[in-house]
Amino acid sequence: MRPQAHQDLDLRSFPVLYVDDEPENLRVFDLTFRREFQVLTAPSGEAGLEIIMSQPVAVVLSDHKMPGMSGTDFLARVRDMAPETIRMLVTAYGSAETLAYAINDGSIYRYVAKPWEPEEMRVALTRGLQVFALQRERESLVRELQAVNRIAETITRELSLDPLMDQLVGSLTEVLSYDGAALWLFSPSGERLRCERVSPTSDPVSQGLEGRTLDREGAPELLDAFSDGRAQFLRLDELFDHPTTVQQWLTEIAGDVLAVPLLGKAGPLGVLALDNRRGGKAFGAADRALLEGIAQQAAVALQNARTVEDLKRTRQHMLRADRLGTLGTLAAGFAHEINNPLTSIHTFMSLAPDKRGEDDPEFWDGYHRLACSELERIRGLVGTMSRLGREEGQRAPRVQCSLETIAKEVITLVTPEAERLQVQLSLEIDPTTPKIYAVREQLHQLVLNLALNAIHASPPDETVNVLVQPGGPGLGDGLSISVIDQGPGVAEDDLERIFDPFFTTKGPDQGTGLGLMICHRIVTEHDGLIEVSCGRGQGATFRVRLPVEAMSHREPAEPETMEPVTPTSS
Numbered sequence: 353m354r355p356q357a358h359q360d361l362d363l364r365s366f367p368v369l370y371v372d373d374e375p376e377n378l379r380v381f382d383l384t385f386r387r388e389f390q391v392l393t394a395p396s397g398e399a400g401l402e403i404i405m406s407q408p409v410a411v412v413l414s415d416h417k418m419p420g421m422s423g424t425d426f427l428a429r430v431r432d433m434a435p436e437t438i439r440m441l442v443t444a445y446g447s448a449e450t451l452a453y454a455i456n457d458g459s460i461y462r463y464v465a466k467p468w469e470p471e472e473m474r475v476a477l478t479r480g481l482q483v484f485a486l487q488r489e490r491e492s493l494v495r496e497l498q499a500v501n502r503i504a505e506t507i508t509r510e511l512s513l514d515p516l517m518d519q520l521v522g523s524l525t526e527v528l529s530y531d532g533a534a535l536w537l538f539s540p541s542g543e544r545l546r547c548e549r550v551s552p553t554s555d556p557v558s559q560g561l562e563g564r565t566l567d568r569e570g571a572p573e574l575l576d577a578f579s580d581g582r583a584q585f586l587r588l589d590e591l592f593d594h595p596t597t598v599q600q601w602l603t604e605i606a607g608d609v610l611a612v613p614l615l616g617k618a619g620p621l622g623v624l625a626l627d628n629r630r631g632g633k634a635f636g637a638a639d640r641a642l643l644e645g646i647a648q649q650a651a652v653a654l655q656n657a658r659t660v661e662d663l664k665r666t667r668q669h670m671l672r673a674d675r676l677g678t679l680g681t682l683a684a685g686f687a688h689e690i691n692n693p694l695t696s697i698h699t700f701m702s703l704a705p706d707k708r709g710e711d712d713p714e715f716w717d718g719y720h721r722l723a724c725s726e727l728e729r730i731r732g733l734v735g736t737m738s739r740l741g742r743e744e745g746q747r748a749p750r751v752q753c754s755l756e757t758i759a760k761e762v763i764t765l766v767t768p769e770a771e772r773l774q775v776q777l778s779l780e781i782d783p784t785t786p787k788i789y790a791v792r793e794q795l796h797q798l799v800l801n802l803a804l805n806a807i808h809a810s811p812p813d814e815t816v817n818v819l820v821q822p823g824g825p826g827l828g829d830g831l832s833i834s835v836i837d838q839g840p841g842v843a844e845d846d847l848e849r850i851f852d853p854f855f856t857t858k859g860p861d862q863g864t865g866l867g868l869m870i871c872h873r874i875v876t877e878h879d880g881l882i883e884v885s886c887g888r889g890q891g892a893t894f895r896v897r898l899p900v901e902a903m904s905h906r907e908p909a910e911p912e913t914m915e916p917v918t919p920t921s922s
Contacts (some may be wrong), residue, residue: 366410397421416443521551537622774812782821809839
């Protein structure tokens, strides 16, 4: 039951119990007050306790002098059994000491002198019932406040949009016990509302509402009210005062609707709607205030969830942009890299018709093997480029792969770029380096970004060193890869920012500022560490340490798709 306004208090809805061992006193009390109050009587303390145990009582009055259990003893027992009940002592004999002890002990709320006057007793009963109602209202409000806080805490922790919407409407019916709840969201244009979530989901009425729409053409006044931030009571007994689409809504639920807008910083986000489809009490101001408080928290939570989703999409766009930028950088080098093997293959294919029928072991054996080897080299390069351009993500499977092979593939890809900038490359691999369970394409992207950064940072005739060796993060087994350049290094002020998105020390149109951010993300997702050491004018060393296993779930080992290429320098 929702808290009831004080001025609307129905005194007859709260039972009053009068206990007295004199039947005439009980009869007079009942005749005097039965029209104004719900009166119960008992001839003894024991009988009064039985009534207290069988039903809730708002106010209990007891004579003091009774055989067996005295009035103060009886009220003390009532205090222990039903502490919320207002207790009064009716007496003509109680001493000041007895009354003071009973009041201080908490056994009684007040006492009424005997013989009592009807008007004095009426005032005492009315005030007692009002105190009882206020206490119960306060307890109800505290419980609702605690429930609202639980709802707010739950929805503000959830940053995924779909689970957030489910939790929001579910909490209104499960925690606050409303009959039905629905979440309607505005379209981007603000011209239409669509019912996105309902509760309870198993109810046929809710199932009929999900996906329903309201637009400004069909319900212009209602959508204008929501856009202006005004809550709406839609009552079934005023059915024909509403547009047809709203009439259909009210008719299907066969009840009233309380709808409160969700207001974001940039405008209305949607509407939270409650209904009393099972014949619950009519909505009032208390329900509106409660729902408006929840709506404020819900609007913040929805905006946060949408922001997180936008950031996820932005990150994917950034990853794609960086990957395409890397591919663009490598495209010219890739074309140069395949020219030499294509020359050998083209020569062999051109001479083959003339050699047909000739017994030329050097041509058909040696030259043929060379052409096939060069063809496999091209195929390996194409496979590597294909993997580099493939979409990836956190859900990509971990497979057992060799960082040695990945590093060799990267060296092959970046060699033309290094030659163009007159930078030498050196690759050193410790043969005891273990394999790693990881997302192969992500590790390839990681090594490639670090290598390209080192090449671009190094002046002509200097060497970029790439080291692959054992030694993971912490005390566990693992491996590391270090990329060392001889460039100008990184300024101390920039060290804390080099992994930030879009931060770059390169000139305009020379870098996106995404490469190192993506490296950091990949290392983090593999439970690894990335370290930077450098001095101004002394070059920079990027060292990545990775555990052998970053996830408990492992896929079968991935077959390597290309022959190892071992360019130690270029």
